[in-house]
Amino acid sequence: MIGEKKVLYSGMQATGTLTLGNYLGALKNWVSLSDEYECFYGVMDLHSLTLRQDPPSFRKNARSLYALYVAAGLDPEKNCIYYQSHVSAHAELGWILDCFTYMGELNRMTQFKDKSAKHADNINAGLYTYPVLMAADILLYQTDLVPVGEDQKQHLEICRDIAGRFNHIFGDVFTIPEAYISGPGARIMSLQEPERKMSKSDENPNATIFLLDDKDTVIRKCKRAVTDSETQIRYDAEKKPGVSNLIDIYSAVTGKARDAVEQEFDGQGYGAFKLAVGEAVAAELKPLQQRYRELMEDKAYLDGRIRENDDKAQYFAGKTLRKVHKKLGLTERIR
Numbered sequence: 220m221i222g223e224k225k226v227l228y229s230g231m232q233a234t235g236t237l238t239l240g241n242y243l244g245a246l247k248n249w250v251s252l253s254d255e256y257e258c259f260y261g262v263m264d265l266h267s268l269t270l271r272q273d274p275p276s277f278r279k280n281a282r283s284l285y286a287l288y289v290a291a292g293l294d295p296e297k298n299c300i301y302y303q304s305h306v307s308a309h310a311e312l313g314w315i316l317d318c319f320t321y322m323g324e325l326n327r328m329t330q331f332k333d334k335s336a337k338h339a340d341n342i343n344a345g346l347y348t349y350p351v352l353m354a355a356d357i358l359l360y361q362t363d364l365v366p367v368g369e370d371q372k373q374h375l376e377i378c379r380d381i382a383g384r385f386n387h388i389f390g391d392v393f394t395i396p397e398a399y400i401s402g403p404g405a406r407i408m409s410l411q412e413p414e415r416k417m418s419k420s421d422e423n424p425n426a427t428i429f430l431l432d433d434k435d436t437v438i439r440k441c442k443r444a445v446t447d448s449e450t451q452i453r454y455d456a457e458k459k460p461g462v463s464n465l466i467d468i469y470s471a472v473t474g475k476a477r478d479a480v481e482q483e484f485d486g487q488g489y490g491a492f493k494l495a496v497g498e499a500v501a502a503e504l505k506p507l508q509q510r511y512r513e514l515m516e517d518k519a520y521l522d523g524r525i526r527e528n529d530d531k532a533q534y535f536a537g538k539t540l541r542k543v544h545k546k547l548g549l550t551e552r553i554r
């Protein structure tokens with residue numbers, strides 16, 4: 220708790236450009252939380268180092284992610300949006316928690332297994348201890364709630380285990396975080412293989428809508444979306460994953476319920492529906508892109524918010540880290 224409010228923590232890796240899936244599945248929902256919770260959102264640039272990055276584009280992507288958070292509607296005056304690498308307590312607590320995490324636990328992480336299979340030439344120790352750094356992110360802010368997708372649930376579980384273990388030895392040090400379930404949050408799938416989640420790193424450029432795609436590109440990708448051999452616009456995630464995904468996208472963007480969408484397009488063909496989806500998505504992204512461009516041009520404004528929020532994050536993280544040092548018996552600095 221900070222004051223009267225529960226603490227909510229989340230973040231995204233600073234690699235690539237955000238997708239419509241990131242936006243509809245996470246970012247858009249975060250916007251509504253800032254009044255009720257004390258929210259921290261990290262630009263998770265240290266986590267991005269588990270893959271080789273090209274330094275100039277990495278730096279650009281991280282700033283672009285910051286601007287996209289803000290452009291999507293997260294007010295940086297109400298939400299603490301900051302760079303993970305600017306708060307050294309993350310790496311420091313990460314190391315400490317490494318010493319309280321068992322290799323057996325890390326061996327079970329499905330994301331580690333998936334990523335090592337995908338990047339067999341670079342299975343580094345950071346990839347392995349990734350969940351421990353994530354635990355440090357969360358625990359530093361005495362977080363109550365973490366909005367995470369399905370793929371990060373296992374990481375939140377290990378975070379809870381580590382925190383519980385630490386508290387068991389040293390007393391009440393960390394708040395044990397819980398998953399924040401935001402109701403039927405949209406899970407957006409690939410436009411080309413609708414059984415798979417929409418991903419930043421998909422090799423097929425038609426599979427993913429990026430937040431900075433222009434209108435024509437968005438519409439083209441929607442038109443090419445894989446559907447099925449029927450003609451009916453009906454929700455059935457099992458039998459009609461492509462059409463169902465498009466219904467979910469349309470519904471998330473317009474706020475209309477699934478059955479209302481089915482009714483709206485009753486008797487119409489896939490072509491007309493795909494066009495409507497594309498137009499609705501482009502219309503949703505337009506103001507976001509406009510705001511994004513303004514932010515990227517207003518260096519002073521963005522730098523100012525980054526500086527303030529880095530300081531704020533540092534203040535809270537520092538408090539927890541000092542407590543941890545004390546409990547562990549690390550010697551205090553002489554002042």
Ligand code: TRP
Nearest residue numbers: 228229230231232263266353356
């Ligand atoms: N691992 C998360 C992802 O890839 C990003 C992340 C890092 C995160 N630290 C976090 C998310 C802490 C929530 C809380 O999506």
